[in-house]
Amino acid sequence: MALGESFTGVLETARVGAEWAWRALYADTAPDLLRYARASRVPDPEDVVGETFLRAVRGVGSFEGDERGFRAWLFTLARNRIVDEHRKLVRRRTEPRPLELLAEIGARGDAEGEALRALAEDRVRSVLERLTPDQRDVLLLRILGGLTIEEVATVVHKKPGAVKALQARGIAAIRNEIELGAVTL
Numbered sequence: 039m040a041l042g043e044s045f046t047g048v049l050e051t052a053r054v055g056a057e058w059a060w061r062a063l064y065a066d067t068a069p070d071l072l073r074y075a076r077a078s079r080v081p082d083p084e085d086v087v088g089e090t091f092l093r094a095v096r097g098v099g100s101f102e103g104d105e106r107g108f109r110a111w112l113f114t115l116a117r118n119r120i121v122d123e124h125r126k127l128v129r130r131r132t133e134p135r136p137l138e139l140l141a142e143i144g145a146r147g148d149a150e151g152e153a154l155r156a157l158a159e160d161r162v163r164s165v166l167e168r169l170t171p172d173q174r175d176v177l178l179l180r181i182l183g184g185l186t187i188e189e190v191a192t193v194v195h196k197k198p199g200a201v202k203a204l205q206a207r208g209i210a211a212i213r214n215e216i217e218l219g220a221v222t223l
Contacts, residue, residue, distance in 0.1 A: 045105040090116040110189035173208030
């Protein structure tokens with residue numbers, strides 16, 4: 039958390055609509071929110087982050103708390119948006135995209151670097167897919183979000199003891215998969 043002691047002043051300034059204050063809040067939290075959205079496998083992670091901040095702008099007047107509380111609140115907003123996206127995907131039929139469009143929007147750049155990055159991401163995804171949704175949420179919020187047990191409990195609407203148990207079971211499941219050789223990292 040880069041804002042530290044200046045957080046309260048930045049938040050108050052953001053509440054009255056100062057653009058620079060919102061940029062500071064965004065710069066401080068958006069990268070972590072984006073990693074969380076990507077790991078949650080939504081089709082458009084950037085849209086999730088944008089919508090999260092739009093909701094934050096609309097609701098900042100009702101927020102009370104410190105910088106850690108603000109981060110937890112943003113992750114709650116992001117998680118709610120991710121859950122909505124997953125529900126939409128289940129209900130919505132998708133049409134295949136034309137090959138021409140895929141070629142236009144496809145990645146360009148360092149093929150070797152992209153391939154290695156994709157392999158690493160696939161390995162991490164395969165580990166995460168073996169977890170229950172609750173275990174995956176808890177681990178992503180703890181690791182990518184940097185949230186405390188209590189903050190994660192607030193975000194996922196569970197008791198801190200349940201969050202600790204989910205975290206322990208998730209880590210044990212990952213350790214077991216690695217030891218069995220089912221997943222290599």
